[in-house]
Amino acid sequence: xxxxxxxxxxxLGRRHFLRNTSMAGVAGAGLAGGFxxxxxxxxxxxxxxxxxxxxxxxxxxxxxxYYGFWSGGQSGEVRVLGVPSMRELMRIPVFNIDxxxxxxxxxxxxxxLGESIKYPNGDAHHPHISMTxxxxxxxxxxxxxKANTRVARIRLDIMKTDKITVIPNVQAIHGLRLxxxxxxxxxxxxxxxxxxxxxxxxxxxxxxxxxxxxxALDAESMEVAWQVIVDGNLDNTDADYTGRFVASTCYNSEKxxxxxxxxxxxxxxxxxxxxxxxxxxVEAGDYETLGDSKVPVVDGRHGSKLTRYVPVPxxxxxxxTSPDGKYFIANGKLSPTCSVIAIDKLPDVFxxxxxxxxxxxxxxxxxxxxxxxxxDGRGNAYTTLFIDSQVAKWNIEDAIKSYNGEDVNYLRQxxxxxxxxxxxxxxxxxTRDADGxxxxxxxxxxxxxxxxxxxxxxxxDQLIDISGEEMKLVHDGPAFAEPxxxxxxxxxxxxxxxxxxxxxxxFAETRERAKADGIDLMxxxxxxxxxxxxxxxxxxxxxxxNLTEFKVKQGDEVTVTVTNLDQIEDLTHGFCMVNHGVAMExxxxxxxxxxxxxxxxxxxxxxxxxxxxxxxMEMVGRMLVEPA
Numbered sequence: 073x074x075x076x077x078x079x080x081x082x083x084l085g086r087r088h089f090l091r092n093t094s095m096a097g098v099a100g101a102g103l104a105g106g107f108x109x110x111x112x113x114x115x116x117x118x119x120x121x122x123x124x125x126x127x128x129x130x131x132x133x134x135x136x137x138y139y140g141f142w143s144g145g146q147s148g149e150v151r152v153l154g155v156p157s158m159r160e161l162m163r164i165p166v167f168n169i170d171x172x173x174x175x176x177x178x179x180x181x182x183x184x185l186g187e188s189i190k191y192p193n194g195d196a197h198h199p200h201i202s203m204t205x206x207x208x209x210x211x212x213x214x215x216x217x218k219a220n221t222r223v224a225r226i227r228l229d230i231m232k233t234d235k236i237t238v239i240p241n242v243q244a245i246h247g248l249r250l251x252x253x254x255x256x257x258x259x260x261x262x263x264x265x266x267x268x269x270x271x272x273x274x275x276x277x278x279x280x281x282x283x284x285x286x287x288a289l290d291a292e293s294m295e296v297a298w299q300v301i302v303d304g305n306l307d308n309t310d311a312d313y314t315g316r317f318v319a320s321t322c323y324n325s326e327k328x329x330x331x332x333x334x335x336x337x338x339x340x341x342x343x344x345x346x347x348x349x350x351x352x353x354v355e356a357g358d359y360e361t362l363g364d365s366k367v368p369v370v371d372g373r374h375g376s377k378l379t380r381y382v383p384v385p386x387x388x389x390x391x392x393t394s395p396d397g398k399y400f401i402a403n404g405k406l407s408p409t410c411s412v413i414a415i416d417k418l419p420d421v422f423x424x425x426x427x428x429x430x431x432x433x434x435x436x437x438x439x440x441x442x443x444x445x446x447x448d449g450r451g452n453a454y455t456t457l458f459i460d461s462q463v464a465k466w467n468i469e470d471a472i473k474s475y476n477g478e479d480v481n482y483l484r485q486x487x488x489x490x491x492x493x494x495x496x497x498x499x500x501x502x503t504r505d506a507d508g509x510x511x512x513x514x515x516x517x518x519x520x521x522x523x524x525x526x527x528x529x530x531x532x533d534q535l536i537d538i539s540g541e542e543m544k545l546v547h548d549g550p551a552f553a554e555p556x557x558x559x560x561x562x563x564x565x566x567x568x569x570x571x572x573x574x575x576x577x578x579f580a581e582t583r584e585r586a587k588a589d590g591i592d593l594m595x596x597x598x599x600x601x602x603x604x605x606x607x608x609x610x611x612x613x614x615x616x617x618n619l620t621e622f623k624v625k626q627g628d629e630v631t632v633t634v635t636n637l638d639q640i641e642d643l644t645h646g647f648c649m650v651n652h653g654v655a656m657e658x659x660x661x662x663x664x665x666x667x668x669x670x671x672x673x674x675x676x677x678x679x680x681x682x683x684x685x686x687x688x689m690e691m692v693g694r695m696l697v698e699p700a
Contacts, residue, residue, distance in 0.1 A: 128156050128157065128158075128535065128546045128547050130154070130156065130157035130159070135154070135563065136154030136155055136156065136157050136159070136563065137155070137156070137509075137562065137563060138154070138155040138156070138499055138510070138560045138561065138562055138563060139152060139153075139154070139155070139161075139560070139561055139562075139563055139565075139566055140152070140153040140154070140155045140158075140512065140558050140559070140560050141153075141199045141201070141213055141558060141559050141560075142199070142533075142551070142555045142557075142558040143196040143197050143198065143199050143215060143555055143556040143557050143558065144163070144166075144168075144196050144553060144555060145195065145196060145197070145553045145554030145555055145556045146193070146194075146195055146219075146553045146554055147168055147194075147196070147552070147553040148165070148166055148167035148168035148193060148194025148195065148196050148217065148219075149163050149164060149165050149166055149167075149168050149170070149194075149196065150163070150164040150166055150196060150199055150213065150215060150226060151163050151164070151555065152164065152231065153558075155499070155510055155512070155535070155560055156510055156535055156546070156547070158533065158535055158547050158549045162231060164226055164231050164232070164233065165181075165233070166194065166196060166215060166217075166224045166226065166233045166236075167188075167191070167193070167194020167195075167196060167217045167219075167220070167222065167224065167236075168193070168194055169192060171655055172655075172657065173656065173657040174654070174655050174656030174657055174664065174666060175233075176189065177653075177654055177655065177656060177666055178656045178664050178665060178666050179581070179582065179631070179665045179666060179667055180578060180579050180581070180582060180664060180665065181233075183581055184233055184234060184235065184236055185236055186236060186238075187238065188220060188222055188236055188238050191219070191220040191222075193219055193220070194217040194219055194220060194222070195217055195218040195219035195220075196215050196216070196217060196556070197215070197216050197217075197218055197246060197248070197556045197557060198215060198216055198246075198247065198248040198249070198308075198556070198557045199213055199214070199215045199557060199558065199559050200213065200214050200215075200248060200249055200250050200502070200559060201213050201214075201228070201250075201502075201559055201561055202214070202250060202255075202256040202291060203250060203251075203252045203253070203255065203256050203503060204254070204255045204256075205253055205254060205255070205504075206252045206253050206313050206397075206503055206504040207503050207504055207505055208500070208503055208505075208561045208565045209255070209256075209565075210228055210561070210565045210566045210567060211227075211228060211229075212225050212226065212227060212228060212256070212291065213225070213226040213228055213559075214226070214248060214250065214259050214291070215248070216245040216246065216247075216248040216261060217245065218244050218245055218246050218264070219244075220238070221238060221239050221242060221243055221244060221245050221263070222236055222237060222238050222239065222245065223236070223237050223239065223245060223248065223259060223261050223289055223294070224236045224237075225259075225291075225294055227578075228566055228568065229567060229568055229569050230568070230569055230572070230576070230578065231568060232578060234577075234578060235294040236294075237289060237294045237295070237296065239261065239263065239287050239289075239296060240296065240362075240363070240364075240365035240367055241269065241285060241299060241362045241363065241365055241367070241369065242263030242265075242267070242284055242285050242287065242299070243263060243264075243265045243267050243284075244263060244264040244265045245261045245262065245263055245264075245287070246262050246263075246264040246306070246307060246308070247260075247261070247262035247264075247306065247307055247308035247309040247320060247321075247391070248260065248261045248262070248309070249309050249310045249311055249318070250291070250311065251291075251311050251315060251318075251347075252311050252312070252313055252315070252393075252502075252503070253313055253314065253315045254315060256291045257290070257291060258288045258289065258290065258291060258297065258347070259288070259289040259290075259291050260286070260287070260288055260309055260311060260318050261286075261287045261288075261289065261309075262284075262286060262287070262306035262307065262308070262309050262320050263284045263285050263286075263287060263306060264284065264305055264306060264307065265284060265305065266279070266282040266283050266284040266304075266305055266327060267282055267283075267284070268281065268282050269281075269282075269283070269362055269363075270362070270363055279327055279329065282327070283301050283302065283303070283373075284301075284302060284305055284306055285299040285300055285301050285302065285306075285369065286299065286300040286302055286306060286309075286318075286320060286343070286345060286372065287299050287300075288347075288350075296367045297354075297367075297368075298350060298351075298354050298359070298367065298368045298369070298370065299367055299368070299369045299370070300345060300350060300369075300370050300371075300372040300378060300379065301369060301370070301371050301372055301373055302320075302322075302343055302372050302373060302379065303322075303325070303343075303373045303374055303381070304322040304324055304325040304326075304327060304340065304341065304343070305322055305323065305324040305325075305327070306320045306321075306322060306343070307320065307321040307322065307323050307388070307389055307391075308320065308321050308389060308390050308391040308444075309321075309391055310391045310392055310393040310400065311393065312393060312397060312400075312415050313393070313397030313504070314397070314415075315347065315348075316346060316347055316348050317344055317345065317346065317347065317415060317418050318344070318345045318347060319342050319343070319344045319345070319382075319391055319393075319400045319402075319413065320342065320343045320345070320391060321340075321342055321343075321384075321388040321389060321390070321391045321402055321403075322340050322341050322342070322343055322381075322388070323340055323387040323388055323389060323405065324340070324387075325337055325339075325340040325341055334387070335386075335387060335406065337386070338385060338386055339383040339384060339385050339386060340383075340384065340385075340386060340387060340388055341381040341382055341383050341384060341388075341428075342381070342382040342384055342388065342391065342400065342402050342411070342413060343372075343379055343380075343381055343382075344379060344380045344381075344382060344413075344418060344421070344422075344428075345372065345378065345379055346377075346378055346379070346380075346422055349377060349378050349422075350370060350372075350378050353370050353378060354368045354370065358370065377422075380418070380421050380422055380428045381428055382411075382413060382421070382428040382429060382431055382432065383428065383429050384402045384404070384411040384413075384432065385404050385406075385407035385409060385411070385435075386404055386405070386406040386407040387404070387405045387406040387407075388402045388403060388404055388405060388407075388411070389403050389404075389405040389442075389443050389444070390402070390403040390442075390443050390444035390445060390495075391403075392444065392445045392446065392447070393415075393502070394447055394453070394468060395447050395449050395500075395501060395502075395503065395504055395505070395506035396449075396451075396504075397415065397504075398414065398415060398416065398468075399412050399413060399414060399415060399433075399468060400412075400413040400415060401413075401445045401453060401455075403442040403443050403444055403445055403455060404442050405441060405442065405443060405458075407442075408437050408438060408439055408440055408442065409435045409436060409437050409438065409442065410434075410435070410436055410438060410442050410445060410453075410455055411432050411434075411435050412432065412433050412434030412435065412436075412468065412471060412472060412475075413431050413432055413433070414431055414432075414433045417430065417431040417433070418431055433472050433475060434468070434471040434472040434474070434475040435471075435475055436466055436471035436474065436475075436482050436483070438455050438457060438464040438466060438483070439457040439459075439460040439462060439464055439486070440457055440458075440459035440460045441456075441457050441458030441459035441460065442455050442456070442457055442458075442464075443455075443456045443457075443458050443493070443494055443495070444456050444494065444495045444496055445496075446496050446497050446498040446501045446511065447498060447501050447506050448498055448501075448506060448507075448508030448511075448538055449500075449501075449505070449506030449507055449508045450508050451467055451468055451469055452465055452466065452467055452468070452484060452508075453465070453466055453467075453468055454496060454498060454511055454538070454543075455496075456489075456493035456494065456495070456496045456513065457486075457493070458492050458493060458494065458516075459492075460486075461488060461489055461490065461491045461492055461493065461515075462486045462487060462488055462489060462493075463486065463487050463489055463493065463496060463511070463513055463536070463543065464483065464485075464486050465483075465484040465485045465486070465487075465538075465543060466482045466483050466484055467482050467484060468482075470482035484541075485542060485543055487536065487543045487545065489513045489515055489534055489536075489545070490515055490517075490518065490519070490521055490532055490534065490548070491515055491516070491517040491518070491519055491532070492515060492516045492517050493513045493514065493515045493516070494514050494515070494516055494556065494557075495514045495556060495557040495558070496511060496512065496513045496514065497511070497512050497514075497557065497558050497559060497560060498510065498511045498512075498538060498560075499511075499560045499562075500560065500561060500562065501560075502559065508538055508539060509537075509538065509539050510535060510536070510537065510538065510539075510560065511535070511536040511537075511538045511543070512533060512534070512535055512536075512558055512560065513533070513534045513535075513536060514531070514533055514551075514555055514556070514557065514558065515531060515532040515533070515534060516531055516554070517529070517531065517532070518530050518531055518532040518550060521548050521550075522548075522550045530550035530551055530552055531550070531551045531552070531554060531555060532548055532549070532550060532551070533548075533549040533550075533551045533555060533558075534547060534548055534549070535547035535549070570641040570642075570660075571639060571641060571659075571660045571661045572659060572660065572661040572662040573661070574594070574661055579662070579663045579664070579665075582633060582663050582664075582665050583663070585607070585633075585665075586609065586633065589607060589609070591609050593609065593611075593633070593635045593663050594611065594635060594637065595611070596609050596611075597609060597610045597611055597618045597619040598619075599619075599622045599623075604625070604627060604628050604629060605628070605629045605631070606624045606628045606629070606630045606631070606670075607630075607631045607633065608622050608630060608631065608632045608633065609633050609635075610632070610633070610634055610635075610693075611634070611635045611636075611637050612634055612635070612636050612637065612638075612645045612658065612680075612691075613637045613638055614638055614643055614645065614684045614685040614688075614691070615680070615684060615685035615686070615687035615688055615690060615691045616690075616691055617634070617678075617680075617691065617692075617693045619693065620692070620693040620694070621693055621694045621695075621696065622693075622695060622696070623695075623696045623697075623698060624670045624695065624696070624697055624698070625670070625697070625698045625700060626670060626671065626672070626673045626697055626698065626699050626700040627669065627670070627671065627700050628669070628670045628697075629667060629668075629669055630667065630668055630669070630670050630695075631665055631666070631667040632647060632649070632665060632666055632667075632678075633663060633664070633665040634647050634656075634658050634663070634664055634665070635658070635662070635663045636658040636659060636660055636661060636662050636663075637661075638660045638661075638684075639660060639661065640660060641660060642660075643660050643684055644657055644658065644659045644660065644682045644684065645657075645658045645659075645680050645682055645684050645691075646658065646679075646680050646681035646682035647664070647666070647678060647680070647681070648678060648679055648680075648681040649666075649668065649676060649678045649695065650676055650677050650678065650679070651672070651676060652668050652670075652676065653668070654666045654668045655681055657682055658682075670695065670697045672697060673697045673698060673699040673700070674696075674697055675694055675695075675696060675697075676694065676695045676696075676697060677692055677693070677694055677695075678692065678693050678694070678695060679691060679692045679693075680692075
């Protein structure tokens with residue numbers, strides 16, 4: 073493309089022009105406007121063409137076609153990448169403390185963390201994006217914390233966590249998926265480990281009456297709507313495209329405590345939940361509550377009308393719904409097979425017209441250690457083989473024909489990946505719009521792929537071009553702290569804000585506090601003393617704070633509130649008080665606050681810790697602490 077600008081748009085930046093033309097192009101289709109989708113599409117086409125030579129090139133200044141959201145594993149965060157460039161764009165703190173943004177330090181983030189702020193760690197596993205009619209709507213991303221039994225919601229317009237819920241009555245939220253149609257009313261979350269009830273130390277040894285539960289959260293309120301007691305344990309989960317059925321794998325139907333016990337049976341099962349029947353039971357009051365929790369709990373163990381248990385081999389792990397809405401795929405882990413469950417047979421299973429096992433219509437043998445399956449929207453599935461360090465591409469309908477005795481080869485290709493892959497994810501694969509362009513494989517080991525960095529090595533995210541008949545590996549990318557899973561959506565399906573809305577609910581409590589103090593956050597620079605509590609309000613415009621000095625007394629509890637008055641995108645300020653362990657980010661038009669104790673008399677400087685201006689180093693002020 074020429075760098076010469078057409079005369080009629082000479083006053084527009086190239087990226088601004090491309091963004092506007094792409095917006096016009098998608099408006100008729102009813103899609104949310106995004107950043108530079110025309111340029112991104114062009115670059116994606118170039119990248120796929122370049123994959124013939126094993127290269128992916130997104131030129132400097134050009135934009136990716138997809139956003140990718142990666143779980144941060146043991147770091148407790150979510151990472152945002154551009155695909156296909158695999159460039160890291162942002163890290164969103166969720167269950168972790170983040171000194172760069174002040175997450176876990178600011179009053180606003182502490183309010184989101186709530187009671188769970190007592191946990192300094194998190195184990196973020198499964199990121200999933202809200203949907204309307206089985207398509208991403210770009211509103212929220214949800215992710216679980218296995219370590220501390222939490223589910224979080226991220227607002228995608230500001231890329232900030234705005235809700236975190238601790239799930240009662242259970243331990244270790246693992247599998248997480250969303251209701252796809254008619255919209256994401258529920259967030260479905262599996263608790264992996266069975267525990268006694270009440271778990272007060274009185275019944276720890278006899279596991280016969282220990283159990284776990286399937287959980288549904290209201291996606292808007294983030295309150296737990298209901299829970300379902302199950303037999304065995306729960307691993308991964310996914311929902312159908314009717315809104316009625318959700319399926320979850322169980323790898324420990326034996327309720328074993330030791331490794332040997334959990335592998336005793338040749339078949340475990342997939343637990344299928346009838347959401348409509350569960351809702352009716354709750355509405356009818358056919359539930360109990362446990363302990364101090366008010367959440368309705370229904371019984372879904374064997375014999376219940378609310379669930380069915382479909383036998384599958386062996387220690388199944390991943391559970392994935394095909395984008396045509398026809399099948400649940402359960403991945404065997406200790407079996408070389410995947411089990412294909414026909415969703416249209418499930419009404420007959422619940423009506424007891426057929427046996428649960430009769431819903432299995434295919435069981436292709438793929439290789440050693442099937443963990444997760446994703447799809448290209450053209451009838452093909454892609455399954456990671458952990459032990460073989462491969463991805464197997466196979467055709468679902470041909471696998472069903474083979475299961476029925478026809479002599480047909482369902483296996484299309486295997487490709488080596490490096491090494492021991494866990495999750496994989498293809499572009500738009502969890503929606504009706506699976507487009508079969510890119511496949512991300514998240515490998516648990518990197519070994520010889522990168523420069524050695526000591527005993528703790530990075531893991532390896534690999535990008536595979538699946539747009540043609542053959543899979544082609546085009547990118548290796550080191551990643552830290554087990555990036556467990558990821559999800560991809562088109563750039564035009566998101567509309568991130570450039571500036572904060574001054575009335576945003578994210579800092580509503582801070583606005584209310586300022587209102588009670590008679591403060592106009594956009595104008596006032598004042599210090600208010602209330603006993604030993606001191607509230608400092610200041611505004612900032614690059615490159616200065618509009619309050620450059622304030623006095624407090626030793627032992628005062630000090631709350632500093634900063635409002636960034638700049639209206640230029642990407643002009644973020646920071647506030648860092650030296651030797652007090654507090655720092656925060658204040659993006660354009662945002663208000664942030666942090667509370668600390670002024671425990672040392674003397675002069676203490678504060679400064680802007682986000683580079684904002686040529687005179688950034690001069691953006692400073694002083695806190696003068698008088699001795700007690």
